[in-house]
Amino acid sequence: LLGKFGDEVNMPVYVVGGFVRDLLLGIENLDIDIVVEGNAMEFAEYAKKFLPAKLVKHEKFMTASLFLKGGLRIDIATARMEYYESPARLPDVEMSTIKKDLYRRDFTINAMAIKLNPGDFGLLVDFFGGYRDLKEGIIRVLHTLSFVDDPTRILRAIRFEQRFDFHIEETTERLLRQAVEEGYLEKTTGARIRQEIEKILEEKNPLKSIRRMAEFDVIKHLFPKTYYTPVMDRKMENLFRNIPWVEENFGEVNKFYAVLHVFLEFYDEESWEGVKKRYSLKKNLINEVKHVEKSAQALLEMLKEGVPTSFIYPLVKGVSNETICHFLAYLEGEEEEKFKAHLLKIRDTKLEKIDGNYLIEKGIKSGKIIGEVLEKILMKKLDGDTRDEEEILEEILA
Ligand code: CTP
Numbered sequence: 001l002l003g004k005f006g007d008e009v010n011m012p013v014y015v016v017g018g019f020v021r022d023l024l025l026g027i028e029n030l031d032i033d034i035v036v037e038g039n040a041m042e043f044a045e046y047a048k049k050f051l052p053a054k055l056v057k058h059e060k061f062m063t064a065s066l067f068l069k070g071g072l073r074i075d076i077a078t079a080r081m082e083y084y085e086s087p088a089r090l091p092d093v094e095m096s097t098i099k100k101d102l103y104r105r106d107f108t109i110n111a112m113a114i115k116l117n118p119g120d121f122g123l124l125v126d127f128f129g130g131y132r133d134l135k136e137g138i139i140r141v142l143h144t145l146s147f148v149d150d151p152t153r154i155l156r157a158i159r160f161e162q163r164f165d166f167h168i169e170e171t172t173e174r175l176l177r178q179a180v181e182e183g184y185l186e187k188t189t190g191a192r193i194r195q196e197i198e199k200i201l202e203e204k205n206p207l208k209s210i211r212r213m214a215e216f217d218v219i220k221h222l223f224p225k226t227y228y229t230p231v232m233d234r235k236m237e238n239l240f241r242n243i244p245w246v247e248e249n250f251g252e253v254n255k256f257y258a259v260l261h262v263f264l265e266f267y268d269e270e271s272w273e274g275v276k277k278r279y280s281l282k283k284n285l286i287n288e289v290k291h292v293e294k295s296a297q298a299l300l301e302m303l304k305e306g307v308p309t310s311f312i313y314p315l316v317k318g319v320s321n322e323t324i325c326h327f328l329a330y331l332e333g334e335e336e337e338k339f340k341a342h343l344l345k346i347r348d349t350k351l352e353k354i355d356g357n358y359l360i361e362k363g364i365k366s367g368k369i370i371g372e373v374l375e376k377i378l379m380k381k382l383d384g385d386t387r388d389e390e391e392i393l394e395e396i397l398a
Contacts, residue, residue, distance in 0.1 A: 002034060002074075003116030005047045011038030014079075014098055014113035014125065021109050024134055025164070032074045035113065037097045040064055040078040047076075080104075099127050106153045107160065107172075108133045108140045137166040147179035151188045154179060154218060155196035162200075162209045177216060185221045190278035193222060194256065201255040207240045210259070219263070225271040226263045235262050235329040242328040242336070246321055249344065253321045257285060261326035264289045288319070292326040299327060303335040309349075310379035312342040349382050353389045373397075 006013030014035045022029035036043045041057060044064035048055045053066040053074075066074040079101040098113055102125070105111040113125040124131065128142050139157050147153050154176055161168050168176065179185075185193065200209045213219050214228035226232075239262060247253050264272065264286065272286045295315050302311055316324065324343065331339055354377060359370045373396060380392050 001050075002047060003118055003121055005043065005050070006036065006117045007119075009038070009043055009046050011036045011043055012098070013043070013116045015116060016102065016113040017105065017110050020112045020114050020124075021130075021134065023114070024112075024131065030071050030073060032072070034074055034076045034116075035079045035098065035101055036076065037079045040076045044076045098125060102127060103142055104149075105142065106146060106150070106156055108138075108142060109160070109166075111142060133169075137164065138169045139166050139172060140169040141172045141175060144175055147175055148184060151179060151184040152192050152196045154185060154216070155193070155200060155213075158209050158212045158216070158218075159196070159200045159203060162205060162212065163203050180217055180221055183221070185218065190280065194279045197222075197259075198256050201259065206255070206259075207236060210236055223263050223275060225267050232262060232265075238332060238336070239325055239329040243325055245340065246325050246328070249347065250321050250324060253325055257282070257320075258322040258325040260285065261289050261292065261322055262329055265293050288323045289326070291319070292323060292330075296327060296330040299339070300330060300335060303331070303338045306338070308384075309342045309345050309382040312339070313346055313379065313382060316343065316346060345382060349378065351377060351381070351389060354393060 002015075003013050015032055016035045017033045019029050019032050034043075040063055041059075044055055044057070044066060047053075047066065051066065051068065053068045056065045056067070058064065061077075063075060063077045066076070068074065079097040102111040102113060108128045108130040110130070111128050112130040115121065115123040115125060129140075133140050139161050141147065141153070141157075157168055157172065157176060160166060200206055203209065210219075211233065213222075214233070219226055219228050236259070239258060243253050243255065243258060260281070264275070267275070267286065267289070275281065276283075276286070299312070299315060316327070328336065328339065351374060354374065356370050356374070359373060364370055364373065373393070376396050377389055377392050381389075385392060
């Protein structure tokens with residue numbers, strides 16, 4: 001249909017990028033990127049007349065988006081040759097517009113197009129061997145300046161490699177390492193880096209990507225005081241093993257903050273301020289990290305010894321889900337199981353009869369004392385005291 005519209009307004013129309021890649025891999029993708037050789041706005045306006053879609057125009061970028069039912073999104077752009085004006089790029093006057101558009105993209109597997117105009121419908125436009133690389137499972141840049149043009153591609157290469165279980169090709173790896181070494185990650189805004197890391201963490205097996213980031217020295221260049229040692233790797237493994245359990249039992253985990261919990265151990269005031277500003281981190285994150293750092297060893301010993309739940313309670317009272325994940329990063333095997341049992345008990349133990357009002361009626365006025373008394377009753381219950389709450393209260397008051 002879009003191809004037919006293209007003919008009607010006299011523009012070649014292509015579907016490009018991730019959609020083509022996923023189509024060839026047989027993977028569903030509801031984000032359709034369209035490139036027209038002509039005015040994208042005009043094309044979008046025209047298409048809108050015939051489609052039950054909402055049109056959003058981005059005048060500044062000369063692009064438009066059509067939102068259809070069922071989550072389908074169609075982005076429309078005008079074919080362009082350069083995002084990034086670079087003197088090192090050879091201006092090949094012979095190149096067709098769509099070829100130039102594809103040439104500015106990240107990897108060969110993302111640089112294919114399929115023509116949609118009825119005359120050529122379904123024609124695969126593949127100038128750079130994308131189809132071959134897709135079949136062989138290779139991540140390859142199109143030219144030597146790809147990572148320099150856009151350093152977030154360093155993280156994208158790792159993400160796609162892991163997502164499809166592909167491999168970063170040798171020259172591409174060399175260029176990637178070079179861009180890292182020359183400090184191009186540092187030249188990129190923290191917001192864009194954070195976004196890419198978050199995307200990596202939304203994928204199926206992020207641990208693999210984190211290990212790859214470490215291998216390429218990317219972590220050091222993003223978090224200057226983080227040394228990805230074998231000890232840290234083990235924590236990361238424990239962390240990722242336990243995130244699904246925490247989400248199931250305690251709700252959503254912000255994976256970015258969970259990973260940062262481990263990365264930011266041993267940060268001092270100054271290095272913390274740096275990353276906080278760069279990645280717009282929440283103020284309290286460092287205190288959460290320090291809390292775990294300070295008490296993890298004690299927790300481990302208590303779990304080994306087999307203390308009652310009331311000993312564990314103060315460490316996890318009111319903490320974030322990411323903090324729970326961080327504690328779990330220190331644990332394995334028996335201790336991990338014990339800690340989880342404590343956590344569930346704490347989650348499920350509540351005072352049923354007695355609350356603040358009840359104590360006020362009993363004549364206790366100080367808020368501080370009320371809090372302390374309630375907590376004492378709770379601790380008793382956590383440790384398996386099955387007596388009536390009132391009975392426990394009497395004992396405490398006595
Ligand atoms: N692209 C690029 N360089 C980037 C980001 C994007 O060249 N830094 C190009 C690629 O051709 C990519 C397309 O823009 O295919 C769309 O980008 P995006 O939607 O971010 O990625 P997808 O490839 O669609 O991947 P995903 O499945 O993760 O959405």
